[in-house]
Amino acid sequence: MKFVTAIINPFKLDEVREALAAVGVQGITVTEVKGFGRQKGHTELYRGAEYVVDFLPKVKIEAAIRAELLDQTLEAIEKAASTGKIGDGKIFVFDVEQVIRIRTGETGSDAL
Numbered sequence: 001m002k003f004v005t006a007i008i009n010p011f012k013l014d015e016v017r018e019a020l021a022a023v024g025v026q027g028i029t030v031t032e033v034k035g036f037g038r039q040k041g042h043t044e045l046y047r048g049a050e051y052v053v054d055f056l057p058k059v060k061i062e063a064a065i066r067a068e069l070l071d072q073t074l075e076a077i078e079k080a081a082s083t084g085k086i087g088d089g090k091i092f093v094f095d096v097e098q099v100i101r102i103r104t105g106e107t108g109s110d111a112l
Contacts (some may be wrong), residue, residue, distance in 0.1 A: 002070050003095035006061045007035065007087040008081040013059050019069065019080035023072040026112065029062040038086065052060060058089065062097055066109055 008016060013030065020028060034055035065073055074091060082088055101111035 015080040019076035
């Protein structure tokens, strides 16, 4: 089992969700987050005053998946989230040791 975390632009969320559903990812968790990478934020003008926006709004998507779905999942996220511009985001993959469905007590892949 794998745990995939992707940090993407908010306006790409619907496309990524649809792409994940198409490859068989059954459940995701979405969190609104703020952060920066190489771009280090940007400056904006508001009522004549310039100010620095250090943390840019992003969306974090998390999904626990079966290992067999990993390559398809990564490809789906990458294609759906890409704009070709700086700030598209990152994908992180972690190993999952155990999953337990609280309601039924199912464990492992059955709990996904």
